Amino acid sequence: MTDIFNLAGKTFNSRLIIGTGKYRSHQEMQAAHTASGAEMVTVAVNRVPLDRKTESFLDYLDEKMQILPNTAGCYDAEHAIRTARLAREALETDWIKLEVIGDKVTLLPDNEQTLEAAKILVKEGFIVLPYFSDDLIMAKKLLDIGCPAVMPLAAPIGSGMGVQNPANLKIMREQLPNATIIVDAGVGVPSDAAIAMELGADAILMNTAIAEANDAAQMATAMNLAVQAGRLAYLSGRMPKRLYASASSPIEGAIK
């Protein structure tokens, strides 16, 4: 079946967005990217080292990939805005994954600063994809100010704990039926990705779960399949949960 993912005027065949961090080699990253089927990858903005020659990391990315720079490492709106502006200048893209972290231990997002930064960046013409806590009210505020999608976390960044609060994601999906919801951070295994998609997420963004797998490319394949499986399940409509059994075979006519 055709199931195109539309985001901010672009179309994607894959609902998996993956990162470029933590891979043991560029070759391993490239193999994982290919296996994932993803068409969009995140990259981080960082100071150029002045003490040594560096090669361009971007040369290792498939040219067909949409590059989504992030504002990782920013702890307030001002730094995130400056980082987004630098990324736009260097990459000539208006797309930005807005990430304003509130705490170094948990890397949980600072929703208040995220909203403040998003307001300014949207006004400046950025396509702002904000990472935030899985909170319905915050999602509404981010959508109201012009973000084309919201990116609630499943669990803390790099934790691999999976969807910690499925009720919040389900409520967000039900209350915002037309919003684009991308679950970002916290996926550990394919079943986590499938659960998020079954709950109605439109896409998943992940990095560590693939990059830290012993076989990153194989895990990328597994994640690709899981995202597709979860999506198909969501579109198919799950059976109702019942407290008691419901026989699959006819009871009448069984021999006595």
Next chain:
Amino acid sequence: MKVFINGETKEIPQEVNLTELLKYLFLPDERIAIELNKVVVRKKDWENIKINNADKIEIIHFVGGG
């Protein structure tokens, strides 16, 4: 004169513009961006903007991230 580049103090020649600064630092001029005193400088303006003593400059590129 002294300037601050990516948090480091650097001694650079007088009257240097941003394009010349990149050459002086042996940095590429593609897929990077420069911020001068917290304001991004468009690439087309690099040649016209001279650096002053005590300027704070950020030069960024891209690395792996999630």
